Amino acid sequence: MNPEPTDSTPPLGARIDWATVELPSSWPDQLDLARPSDFLRIIKHLFGPRKPVELPANTPGAPELPRYLLQEFHHLPNGNFSSFYAEGYLWAFDATMLGLSRRMRASMAERLKGHAAVLDIGCSGADLAAAVRDAGVKDVVGLDASPYMLQHAARRHPGLPLVQGLAEKTGFPDGRFDAVAACFLFHELPYAAHDEVLKEARRILKPGGELLICEPSPDQMHLGLWELFKKAGPLALWWKMIATLAHEPFVHDWHQREPKEWFASQGFELVEDTTEVPFRTWLARRAN
Numbered sequence: 001m002n003p004e005p006t007d008s009t010p011p012l013g014a015r016i017d018w019a020t021v022e023l024p025s026s027w028p029d030q031l032d033l034a035r036p037s038d039f040l041r042i043i044k045h046l047f048g049p050r051k052p053v054e055l056p057a058n059t060p061g062a063p064e065l066p067r068y069l070l071q072e073f074h075h076l077p078n079g080n081f082s083s084f085y086a087e088g089y090l091w092a093f094d095a096t097m098l099g100l101s102r103r104m105r106a107s108m109a110e111r112l113k114g115h116a117a118v119l120d121i122g123c124s125g126a127d128l129a130a131a132v133r134d135a136g137v138k139d140v141v142g143l144d145a146s147p148y149m150l151q152h153a154a155r156r157h158p159g160l161p162l163v164q165g166l167a168e169k170t171g172f173p174d175g176r177f178d179a180v181a182a183c184f185l186f187h188e189l190p191y192a193a194h195d196e197v198l199k200e201a202r203r204i205l206k207p208g209g210e211l212l213i214c215e216p217s218p219d220q221m222h223l224g225l226w227e228l229f230k231k232a233g234p235l236a237l238w239w240k241m242i243a244t245l246a247h248e249p250f251v252h253d254w255h256q257r258e259p260k261e262w263f264a265s266q267g268f269e270l271v272e273d274t275t276e277v278p279f280r281t282w283l284a285r286r287a288n
């Protein structure tokens with residue numbers, strides 16, 4: 001539920017030191033899992049139906065967060081809005097991707113390193129933004145809607161500029177960046193939001209600027225096990241299981257996208273489209 005804004009609720013984009021700010025504790029953060037009743041509550045929650053996220057009073061950005069975000073993605077209790085489960089998610093994501101997500105971010109950073117200013121949208125723990133910074137880009141910013149994710153990002157990557165915002169409304173000026181990168185963001189957005197994010201990316205990119213998107217490949221969702229095995233080898237079963245069991249309410253919206261037409265409709269030109277299970281990567285350039 002979105003609480004009413006109060007005078008002390010910082011809006012999206014507020015300047016906040018994410019490493020040290022005290023965030024309001026959400027209901028799962030108040031549980032003590034050593035207490036049998038709390039442990040049972042979380043187990044019942046995990047195996048029960050997904051519930052809407054409850055934002056505690058004074059959650060930064062609360063009044064501006066769209067409803068679609070307030071869901072329990074990946075079965076996380078209270079979704080991306082709990083400190084404990086957001087941190088668990090950062091670990092679990094890389095673990096379930098068997099380390100390939102780290103390799104993917106490193107290769108995205110390698111492709112982005114020639115740019116002067118890069119924005120990582122939906123940055124979560126900001127490992128991509130940090131990889132881009134480590135590759136030599138001085139002006140890198142990570143943006144995420146969840147203050148809990150930003151807090152972990154700030155503590156993992158001290159000194160990295162981090163902003164709370166929406167990928168569809170970043171608050172940055174026109175032409176601010178040379179490249180925008182999104183790693184596993186778009187498949188978590190409803191169909192209409194894809195266009196909004198693309199419009200916003202076009203606005204904040206310089207003419208000729210690049211948009212690099214890496215998302216789950218549709219293969220693990222759509223191919224039969226044997227076909228997937230022929231493409232991905234013995235890990236086919238694992239990728240199928242992850243694609244089927246992860247709770248991602250909008251993943252089918254994303255897999256409907258045909259990149260060439262979609263990018264063209266929003267003033268981009270598709271430069272590359274590569275699938276290597278479990279990833280699909282699109283590189284697009286802002287047409288002038």
Ligand SMILES: C[S@@+](CC[C@H](N)C(=O)[O-])C[C@H]1O[C@@H](n2cnc3c(N)ncnc32)[C@H](O)[C@@H]1O
Binds near residue numbers: 093126146188
């Ligand atoms: C799967 S995680 C991204 C993983 C991350 N990019 C990485 O490299 O590991 C999706 C993230 O996108 C954020 N998010 C979802 N919708 C968003 C939106 N409209 N604007 C900004 N962030 C959003 C979520 O809070 C979450 O942290």
